Amino acid sequence: MKLQDGRLRVDDHARDTAGLTYVYPVVSRRAGGVSVGINLNPNNACNWRCVYCQVPDLQRGGPPPIDLRQLETELVAMLDDVVHGDFMRERVSEGARRLNDIAFSGNGEPTMSAAFPEAVALVGRVMARFGLTGKIKLVLITNGSQLYKPAVQQAIAAMAGLGGEVWYKLDRAPQDGFSAVNQVQLKASAVREHLAAASSRCPTWLQTCMFAIDGALPDKAVQDAYLDYLASLCASGVTLQGVLLYGLARPSMQIEAPRLSAAPGEWMQALAARIEGLGLSVRLSL
Structure with a gap:
């Protein structure tokens, strides 16, 4: 639910706040201000199903074809309101009136979209149009599953030139089997390879969500496995900016x-x- 005065809240990242298909604003506790989201999965489909996911009616699958012209129109309109209009005064609490980033996030895995590389280029052009290149970040929030694809790797490299960052989901150490948290099969070596592909092309943060299940927090064995995996990534030459722990x-x-x-x-x-x-x-968000 929104506040009665229509202001955005950190505990509500609904994608329909602006009444648009592909673009939505949020106040992000991790970003520390306003983030303009790009949703390439308006059909609520993802190739993962994380148990903590806030997407309603989530389904397995990929995104529909993306109307890039509509995406550009929506993004230009949103940024015009944020940068030149009354958006900050009317929709954002005083302490958070800062445009921090444009983020590929949305209701599923962004890199599943065949239009992802074109969307990155499109966002770059719009950022330049508003004089935002080098002033705000371009963020990709990803589960990393598609980082074996050359087109995705090239798009991430292009993001680096736009002040980009990759936020790579790693909730628990991959154990060469089924992840109960993410509801997918994971292999430690594949995750390492995908992280290496991302971090060698664009500054990359790990993004880790911790919580209790049935009142039980991750035990010492789970914590140790996670920390050991982080240590192994660093030892193998994967360069990380750090961990977004939330x-x-x-x-x-x-x-x-x-x-x-x-x-x-x-x-x-x-x-x-x-x-x-x-x-x-570590950037900790409680």
């Missing part, structure tokens, strides 16, 4: 929702300290 701020829309609860702040801070002990920067 908890549950918005309710899951998946069937597991009643079983999930937020991790205590002290627990999250202790894990952040262990990650920092590996020599990695």
Whole structure:
């Protein structure tokens, strides 16, 4: 639900706040301001099904064909309102009136779209039109599953020239089997290869969500496996900017929702300290 005065909230990232198909604004706790989202999955389809996902009616699959002309029209209109109009004053609380980034996120995996490379180029042109190149970030929030594709790798390299960052989902250490958190099969070597492909082309952060299931937090074995995997990534030459460590701020829309609860702040801070002990920067969002 929105506030009665129509202001955006950090605990509500609904994609329909602007009444558009592909473009939506949010106030992001991780971004630290306003993020203009690009949704290439308006059909609520993704190749993963993370148990904490806030997308309603999520289904397995890929995105529909993207109308790039409509995407550009929507993005130009949104940025015109944010940069030149009354958007910040009318929709954003005073302390968050800062345009931080344009982010490929949305209701599914952005890189599943065949139009992703063209969309990156399109966003680059619009950023230049508004004088935003070099002033704000262009972010890709991804599960990394498509990073074996040359077209996706080339698009990520192009993002680097636009002040880009990759936020790569890694919620638990891949164990060469089924991930209960992400509801997919993962292989440690493939994740490492995809991370290497991303980080060698564009600054890359890991994005990790921690929470309790049925009241139980990830135990020592799960934490140790995660930390050992981070250490192995660094030892193998994968260059990471750090870890975006966050908890549950918005309710899951998946069937597991009643079983999930937020991790205590002290627990999250202790894990952040262990990650920092590996020599990695941590941005913690509770």
